Amino acid sequence: xxELDIKDIIxxxxxxxxKSTLLTDNVMHYCPGCTHGVVHKLVAEVIEEMGIxxxxxGVSPVGCSVFAYNYIDIDWSEAAHGRAPAVATAIKRLMPxxxxxxxxxxxxxxxxxxxxxxxxxxxxxxxxVIFINNAIYGMTGxxxxxxxxxxxxxxxxxxxxxxxxxxYPLKMTELVAQLPGTCFVTRQSAQSAAAVxxxxxxxxxxxxxxxxxxGTSFIEVVATxxxxxKMNPVKANEWMEKHMFPFYPLGDLKDxxxxxxxEYNKYMEE
Amino acid sequence: xxxxxxxxxxxxxxxxxxxxxxxxxxxxxxxxxxxVNSKGYNYAYMENPEACIGCVNCALVCPDSVIxxxxxxxx
Numbered sequence: 182x183x184e185l186d187i188k189d190i191i192x193x194x195x196x197x198x199x200k201s202t203l204l205t206d207n208v209m210h211y212c213p214g215c216t217h218g219v220v221h222k223l224v225a226e227v228i229e230e231m232g233i234x235x236x237x238x239g240v241s242p243v244g245c246s247v248f249a250y251n252y253i254d255i256d257w258s259e260a261a262h263g264r265a266p267a268v269a270t271a272i273k274r275l276m277p278x279x280x281x282x283x284x285x286x287x288x289x290x291x292x293x294x295x296x297x298x299x300x301x302x303x304x305x306x307x308x309x310v311i312f313i314n315n316a317i318y319g320m321t322g323x324x325x326x327x328x329x330x331x332x333x334x335x336x337x338x339x340x341x342x343x344x345x346x347x348x349y350p351l352k353m354t355e356l357v358a359q360l361p362g363t364c365f366v367t368r369q370s371a372q373s374a375a376a377v378x379x380x381x382x383x384x385x386x387x388x389x390x391x392x393x394x395x396g397t398s399f400i401e402v403v404a405t406x407x408x409x410x411k412m413n414p415v416k417a418n419e420w421m422e423k424h425m426f427p428f429y430p431l432g433d434l435k436d437x438x439x440x441x442x443x444e445y446n447k448y449m450e451e
Numbered sequence: 452x453x454x455x456x457x458x459x460x461x462x463x464x465x466x467x468x469x470x471x472x473x474x475x476x477x478x479x480x481x482x483x484x485x486x487v488n489s490k491g492y493n494y495a496y497m498e499n500p501e502a503c504i505g506c507v508n509c510a511l512v513c514p515d516s517v518i519x520x521x522x523x524x525x526x
Contacts, residue, residue, distance in 0.1 A: 185456050185523070185525055187458050187497075187500050189523075190456055190457065190458040190521050190522075190523050191458050191460060191521050192521065192523075195521040195522055195523045196519070196520075196521055197457075197505055197507060197520050197521060197522045198507045198510045198511075198518075198519065198520040199519045199520075200516040200517075200519070201516070204516055208465060208515075209514070209515055211514065211515075212467075213467035213468060213469035213492065213514075214467070214469030214470070214471055214514060215514050216514065217514070218513075218514025218515050218516070219511075219512065219513075219514050222513075222514075222516050371512075372512075373475060373508075373512065374475055374506075374507070374508035374511045374512055377511040377512060378511065413470070414469040414470060414471055415469075415470050415471065415473075415474050418471070418474075
């Protein structure tokens with residue numbers, strides 16, 4: 182067998198994977214190994230594959246992903262802390278043919294924006310919600326979030342989250358799955374290649390649900406915050422698999438074929 | 452049996468050396484360089500270029516999308 186030189190492999194015709202053209206050349210401000218980068222990439226790839234770059238409007242939150250508009254080359258709107266679902270509702274109602282999605286962290290969606298997300302999902306707005314859950318407030322320095330696990334140390338609970346003092350972690354995805362307005366509720370992760378592929382499929386499905394007028398699609402991505410957790414990226418992924426997955430199990434919680442209104446009518450007839 | 456050879460190109464300046472690709476690689480092709488880029492990160496590079504099969508795993512888990520993958524079938 183003739184030996185193949187690396188230069189002969191690195192040719193245009195042998196290309197199998199390259200960075201999405203929707204991702205800008207700006208250097209991401211995220212820490213090394215941050216899951217935000219992976220999910221940004223997946224969102225960009227899905228939008229590129231569906232060819233909806235001109236019809237997509239993103240709503241970026243407050244938190245680490247506040248600068249998401251710098252990295253994906255689509256239309257963006259910035260929302261006040263936690264209010265991304267409300268802003269997305271307005272955008273979708275005024276421009277029903279656009280694909281509207283919000284991209285929120287757990288400090289934004291589960292804490293200050295809990296009311297907005299619950300009501301947007303309950304109204305069954307035709308939007309996609311991407312919820313990055315890393316169980317900590319990453320941007321502000323690793324404080325305790327509503328989703329912080331019991332016993333997990335953070336800057337504001339250095340001896341671990343105490344149930345008697347801080348209550349229990351909030352499972353937003355399970356809450357949202359109860360609401361009749363949602364059509365697709367799933368929990369994914371992005372720590373391995375297989376998980377990334379599954380996560381991308383879920384995001385694609387959520388975006389495709391939008392033009393079917395089925396209701397809200399909600400994707401939670403269990404993520405790491407290696408800086409906030411004080412670990413290296415590889416250790417953080419292992420910690421997530423060991424401690425986060427038992428409490429936040431992966432998989433689809435809800436996947437409806439019909440729209441929320443049809444489901445509700447059927448329920449009332451029975 | 453057709454053998455598959457692959458190669459990756461890492462954007463050294465944008466790589467942050469998080470090491471997630473090193474773990475994701477099934478053939479232990481990737482390692483972190485001893486040299487650093489202008490930001491001081493030990494960027495990823497092909498330590499064993501012969502082993503690469505172009506499976507794209509490293510590019511999928513890369514948070515900064517700095518890895519481009521090439522693959523060719525060798526008969």
